[in-house]
Amino acid sequence: MKFTSAALLVLLSLCCQDVAVASSSGVGGRSLRQNPTDNSHRSLAGCPGDDEDFSVSFDGDCDYDELKEAVEDIKSGSCNVNTDTLLQNLLGAGNDAQARDKVKQLCRSAVSDTSEGFDFSDITKKGEQFDNEYYEGGTYFNYEIENDSGDHRLKNDASRINRIYQDEAQSRVIDLPLYLNAFDPDQDGCEIDAAFCCWVQDRQAGDNNGNCGTPYESQCIDRDPGDNANFCYTDHTRSGADVQGGFSIFGNVLNNQENIEGAIHCHGFAWGPDENDVSNIYKGNNLFYVSLYDHMHQRGYVRNAPGSAMCGCAENMAVVTRADCTEIEADQTYTFNYSGSFQSVLSKVKKVRFNACQGANNRNNDLEAYYKRLVNEGKQTQANLEKLQKTLVGAEAGKCNQAIVNFMASKGISRSNGANSISENTITPDMIIVDESEPKIFEVVDNDYEWEKASNTAGKSMPLVAYDVTEDFAEKGTEEEEKPEKPSKDDDDEQSVTMTDEEAELVFQAEEAAAAENYSEDEVDEGEALDEDLKQDGATCKLAGECVSGLCEDQKCEQLDIASDNNGEEEDMFSIGGIGATSSNKGGVNNTGDWW
Numbered sequence: 001m002k003f004t005s006a007a008l009l010v011l012l013s014l015c016c017q018d019v020a021v022a023s024s025s026g027v028g029g030r031s032l033r034q035n036p037t038d039n040s041h042r043s044l045a046g047c048p049g050d051d052e053d054f055s056v057s058f059d060g061d062c063d064y065d066e067l068k069e070a071v072e073d074i075k076s077g078s079c080n081v082n083t084d085t086l087l088q089n090l091l092g093a094g095n096d097a098q099a100r101d102k103v104k105q106l107c108r109s110a111v112s113d114t115s116e117g118f119d120f121s122d123i124t125k126k127g128e129q130f131d132n133e134y135y136e137g138g139t140y141f142n143y144e145i146e147n148d149s150g151d152h153r154l155k156n157d158a159s160r161i162n163r164i165y166q167d168e169a170q171s172r173v174i175d176l177p178l179y180l181n182a183f184d185p186d187q188d189g190c191e192i193d194a195a196f197c198c199w200v201q202d203r204q205a206g207d208n209n210g211n212c213g214t215p216y217e218s219q220c221i222d223r224d225p226g227d228n229a230n231f232c233y234t235d236h237t238r239s240g241a242d243v244q245g246g247f248s249i250f251g252n253v254l255n256n257q258e259n260i261e262g263a264i265h266c267h268g269f270a271w272g273p274d275e276n277d278v279s280n281i282y283k284g285n286n287l288f289y290v291s292l293y294d295h296m297h298q299r300g301y302v303r304n305a306p307g308s309a310m311c312g313c314a315e316n317m318a319v320v321t322r323a324d325c326t327e328i329e330a331d332q333t334y335t336f337n338y339s340g341s342f343q344s345v346l347s348k349v350k351k352v353r354f355n356a357c358q359g360a361n362n363r364n365n366d367l368e369a370y371y372k373r374l375v376n377e378g379k380q381t382q383a384n385l386e387k388l389q390k391t392l393v394g395a396e397a398g399k400c401n402q403a404i405v406n407f408m409a410s411k412g413i414s415r416s417n418g419a420n421s422i423s424e425n426t427i428t429p430d431m432i433i434v435d436e437s438e439p440k441i442f443e444v445v446d447n448d449y450e451w452e453k454a455s456n457t458a459g460k461s462m463p464l465v466a467y468d469v470t471e472d473f474a475e476k477g478t479e480e481e482e483k484p485e486k487p488s489k490d491d492d493d494e495q496s497v498t499m500t501d502e503e504a505e506l507v508f509q510a511e512e513a514a515a516a517e518n519y520s521e522d523e524v525d526e527g528e529a530l531d532e533d534l535k536q537d538g539a540t541c542k543l544a545g546e547c548v549s550g551l552c553e554d555q556k557c558e559q560l561d562i563a564s565d566n567n568g569e570e571e572d573m574f575s576i577g578g579i580g581a582t583s584s585n586k587g588g589v590n591n592t593g594d595w596w
Contacts, residue, residue: 048076137304196268204300325357
C-alpha cells in the first residue's frame with residue numbers, strides 16, 4: 001500500500017497525539033511532563049503552566065493541600081489531568097511524597113524571604129548589650145520605679161514598646177533573639193521548643209495587676225506581682241544569667257514547706273519544630289508580647305529570680321511549679337508564582353492575635369498543658385514533654401520539694417527521714433549516723449533550729465539557749481594568755497635603739513665590769529640568809545616552798561629534772577611528777593600539750 005506525504009503526516013499525528021511534545025524539566029522547567037503512572041495518556045494541554053506563567057495566593061497555613069486547592073481553583077475545563085499530577089509536573093517531583101516535601105521547602109523560603117519580617121533587635125534599638133541585660137533582669141526597664149513627681153514613669157520610658165505592639169507585632173514576623181546569651185547561653189537554640197519568664201516585682205500602679213500602689217514612693221517599693229507559681233530551685237550552671245556556678249533553693253524540705261519565696265509570676269509559650277507552623281513562625285512575636293508588652297509595659301512586672309535569667313529557653317530557667325501560657329493565631333497570605341519554576345513568599349501578615357493557650361484536658365492558660373496538646377496533635381514529642389516537666393514540675397503539693405530532693409541527690413547530697421543529710425564525704429562534727437547501710441546517711445543536727453522550734457511551743461517554759469559542742473571544741477586551748485603590763489616610759493628597755501652593734505657591745509661589757517666590781521659573795525643583807533632554811537631532796541615537807549628544788553610530792557622534797565634537747569626547732573622536753581609533755585614554738589605558734 002502506498003501513502004501520500006499528506007497521509008503519512010496524518011498517521012504520525014494520530015499515533016503521537018498522547019505523547020508530550022517537550023522534554024521533562026524540574027521545578028524550574030517550563031514544559032510539562034506526563035506522569036506515566038497516573039493518567040499516562042491524557043494531554044496536559046490547557047493546564048496552568050503549560051504555555052503561560054501564573055500566580056496563586058491563599059490564606060491560612062502554608063502546606064501542600066492549601067497550594068493544591070489554590071491551583072485547582074484556576075484550572076480550566078480544558079485541563080484533563082488531576083491536580084496532584086499537575087503539581088508533580090510543575091514541581092518536578094516523581095511522586096506525591098516528593099511533591100509534598102518540595103512544597104514544605106517552598107513554604108520555609110516563603111517565611112525567610114518575606115518582606116514582612118522585623119528584627120527583634122529593632123524593638124528597643126538600644127543594642128544587644130541592653131537587650132541582654134534586660135532579659136537578665138537589668139536596665140532601667142527593670143530597676144527604676146516612678147516617684148511621686150512622675151519621673152521614671154514606665155508608660156513614658158517604654159513608650160516605644162507600645163508602638164512596636166501596635167505597628168509591628170500584630171502585622172510582621174519577629175525573629176526569636178537567639179543571639180542573646182540571656183535567652184540562649186549555649187547558642188544552640190531552645191532545645192525543647194519552649195520558653196518562659198518569671199518576674200518577682202511589680203513597678204506600676206493602677207493596672208489591676210500586682211500590688212504596687214500610690215503614692216509610689218511609699219506604696220510601690222519592692223511590691224509583688226500577681227502570684228501564680230512557686231520557685232523550687234535554680235541551677236546556676238545552666239542559667240543564662242551572669243552567674244558561673246552554684247544553686248539556690250526555695251523550699252523547706254525538712255518542714256514540707258513550699259512557696260517560701262513570696263509572690264512570683266511566670267508566663268511562657270511553646271511551638272512545634274515544623275518551621276511552617278504558625279506557633280514556630282511567630283515565636284519572636286510571642287516573646288515580645290509576653291515579656292515586653294503584656295507583662296512589663298502593661299502590668300509593670302519586672303526583675304529576675306536570684307541566679308536565673310528573667311526570660312529564657314525553658315531548659316535554662318529556674319525550676320518552678322508552673323507557668324501561664326500564650327499561643328498565636330495568625331491571619332496570613334501566601335503567594336506562589338510560577339514562571340518556569342515556583343517562587344513563594346509570605347506576602348501579607350494580616351493579623352497576629354495573642355490568645356490564652358488552650359491546653360489538653362481543658363487545662364487552659366497553662367504551659368505544660370499546652371505542650372501536652374502539641375504532643376497529642378503530633379506537633380511535639382513525648383520525650384520533649386518529659387524534659388519540660390523537669391522544669392515545670394507541677395503545682396500539686398510536695399512536687400516542688402521533691403524536685404529539690406532529686407536535684408540535691410544529683411549533686412551527691414541526700415537526705416534522711418525528716419531532716420537534711422549529706423554524704424559521708426563531707427562529715428562534720430555536728431552529724432550523727434542515722435543509717436548504717438552503705439553509703440551511710442548522716443543527719444545534720446541544727447541546734448539553733450531545734451531551740452527555735454522548742455521556743456515556739458505554747459504553754460511550755462523557754463528552753464536553754466542552744467549549745468554548739470563544735471564551737472566549744474574549737475575554742476578549747478585558744479584562750480589568750482594574760483598580757484604583762486607594759487613597762488613605764490622610764491624603762492630604758494622601752495627606749496628606741498640608736499646604737500650600732502659595736503657600740504652596744506662596748507656598753508654591755510662596761511656594765512658587766514661595773515657589776516663585777518660591785519658584787520661580793522659575802523655581801524648579804526642582814527636578816528636575809530639565802531636558801532638557808534630550804535630543805536634538801538628527800539627531806540620531809542608540806543609545801544613546795546620548803547624545798548630547794550621547789551617540788552614537794554608525797555610530803556617529800558623531790559628533785560626537779562629538766563632535760564634540754566634543742567634540735568633547731570626550739571623544742572623543750574620536761575617532766576613533772578612522771579607526766580611528760582612537749583612545748584614547741586614552730587613558726588610562732590605555741591602548741592602546748594594538754595597535760596594540765
